[in-house]
Amino acid sequence: MTVPVSIAINGRRYEREVEPRLLLVHFIRDVLGLTGTKVGCDTSQCGSCTVLLDGAAAKSCTCLAVQADGSAIMTIEGLAGDDGGLHPLQESFWNKHGLQCGFCTPGMILAAHEILRTNPDPTDEEIRHGLEGNFCRCTGYQNIVRAVRAAVGEEKS
């Protein structure tokens, strides 16, 4: 059995027939081929699959594609400007060495986006708290915190 869904991703609308059990992250990765969004666990801990669902961060492994029907999603591929210019968070992750292997990075950047959306001038402690649902095994988080702090004030709406 399949059901129709209509989901806008990075400004483009996709209409597909999907199984009701299909996870949103698999819809994004396997059906649409947008592989910037990652799968790092199977228990909703790691946050590698974080996307913006109608503007707010969500773990796309914890959501079915059918639940996102009619929604607008932004993945890491949609974060840079139309002119190809990097988003301030992408710039600051690059400048502050906020990534190593890069696997957690798309989710981490979108989680950071959520922190700044809900708290435009967070303390380090608030940044660390905001990142607790996103795991990184390479950086020890310190440069990720620096990167988020560096993006404060430069964040686009």
Next chain:
Amino acid sequence: MSTAMFGSGIRRREDPRLITGAASYTDDLVLPGMLYAAMLRSPHAHARINAIDVSRAKSARGVAAVYTSADTEGALQPTPCAWLLPDSDLKIAEYPCLAKGTVRYVGEIVAVVVAESRYQAYDALELIDVDYDPLPAVINLEHAGGPDAPRIHAEIEGNQAFHWTVTGGDVDAAFAGADAIVKERILQQRLIPTAMETRSAVAHYIKASGELTLWNTTQNPHIVRFLCSLVTGVPEDRLRVIAPEVGGGFGSKIAVYPADFVTVFCAMKLGTPVKWTETRSENYQATTHGRNHVQDVEMAATKDGKITGIRATVRAGMGAYLSTAAPGIPTILHGLMLSGVYDIPAIREDVYGLYTNETPVEAYRGAGRPEATFMLERLVDMLADKLGMDPAEVRRNNFIPKFDDGHDVVTGLTYDSGDYEQALDKLLRHADYAGLRAEQEEARQQGRYLGIGLSTYVEICGLGPSQVAGAIGFQGGLWESAIIRFHPSGKAHVFIGSSPHGQGEETTFAQIVAAELGVSPDDVKVVHGDTDNTPMGWGTYGSRTTAVGGAALALTARKIREKCKVIAAHLIEAAVEDMEYEDGNFFVKGSPDNGKTIQDIALMANVSWNMPEGIESGLEASTFYDPPNFVFPYGAHLALVEVDAETGQVEIKRYIALDDCGPQINPMIVEGQIHGGVVQGIGQALWEEAVYDEDGQLLSGSMLDYAIPRADKLPDIEVLSTVTPSPHHPLGVKGIGEAGTIASTAAVYNAVMDALKPFNARAVNMPFTPERVWRAIQEGKGN
């Protein structure tokens, strides 16, 4: 652009593709007609397989094939162990790619389903019926070798994989004459590496030509090609292994794995590309684990706190089979580092490698050296306590004095260079050690429990001379090779055998070329990770990529420079011996304005219109660099913790890392390696443990249950350095990938035990969960 590129914290070349989601990891790859494989894994730690019925699975929707060991008979050789530890009575149990008659750990592969989609493949796994007879499982390392322990492999007595010994000096005399002896049983718990990217393989076989391409999450694609060829029979010249973007490894992507070979088998059998990607739960069950020692260790000393000997018996859990490099980890990389930074005249260690019904153990960041450092640093603190001395003083009294060109230690190694006392002094000054001790005392008066922990370490890395590799049974070389190729426009490619997977060497390597040849690092593209496009290399582990691969690259750049000199001399019509080089310009001494740039020369060499006699066209060179010795980075770390006596909660208030990895090519990247390494070591001290129940079920089998460090639990790490070049290395550099992990577990452990001193708490096994700390406090109070 100039030699200033060496030592510059420039942004990484690899980042733009990673921060935009454009990078391609193995699971991101899709090939036309590709099918998906899923592995049926044993739910039992030890069981006989009576029968497997795959008929229902075969007829399930979308299923292309289901295979068991009967199907791979003759087509797949067993998964090899490639570190044949000499003089150790090594007994390697056959490790079939698909279980044959018996399963020996939870997660061992029993069957594989290939289907049109992931979901269909996993659906069909549910339809395979396996009739198991459960057998008693061997889990406890202390009993694994005992007379009553069930045998895991029929032919291997006492479940003993090997018994390895290292001795130096007269250890019995040291203990007989000791004023003070401290002893401890240390449990180095089993850890799960947890690279954020789980393992994956995509295999594509072209039957018509017999060519196989394997995309694989590996730290060493050339080793995978070599061993995959042995297992699958595909000749090395028809076998291409590609490590695309790899999302961390920490040792868990060194080994070759049954699942990868099974994926290859499926692709060869079906003639269509096959992808397999493990789930995180599978990763925890079946991708290699690390550490897992029971260490009985004692230290002898004089009453002044001079260490005179160390004696240890280590039982090292190997899991159900010997993983690729496993036998070398608790032996060569552990026992030979037993004397650490200290001048210790006598040691003896017996290491028993034991099979258990658990996931195979492999290298995990530090691999053997954290286990050695922890042993030493714990006992040094215990000795200080026993003698009523300050732990910093005991360390200082025992350091090997400063040396800059080789120092022989009791285990037979020759360290390259070090100034351990300077490192500790600088650390203590920065920390205001005396001030911290005063603060600790004051806090105790107020009922607050601060602890200060030190860890001074040296590690063996930059593995290593190939002759030594042969002597210690490593079934490969340990050299690296690099090619630099200049194009007509003066831009260059580097092709290198090393295979970084997050460490940033695309940038570091470009900086080496920039520093040696005066080009912009932006003009140098670094290619790695593809066995068809890069020269042979032995992989990225043991903090060897910059140390060994970087040396190969620097020497290659110097060959290019020499060729440039000859071409420039010809073009200027000068004698070669009159030529000078500075920042990419080749000129006659005193006339830098009339020189030829490397770009001029690259153009001339490529068009080859006017070359000196006897000089070949093109501007390209290569080097095979086999290091004359290992490199030995070292450092001193300090942790300040506070223990909440009511709850047992441990908070790290400050962490200071001083590391000496020689000259730093990119200090920003070095700092990043230290941050990540330190945090992984903290994870072992405070949170991480792979827990099996007595039946061999992995209780910490998901990220819900296995606690890797989170952002909100950590302080900022203060990073310091000293710079002691390696005398034998072309750039003087050592390694930094593992240093933080090697030092930090002991620093944090010692800090917590220091905080618990007022309670007379006995040793606590890691990790320091609040419950364990609280119990230690309660039991200590009762003493």
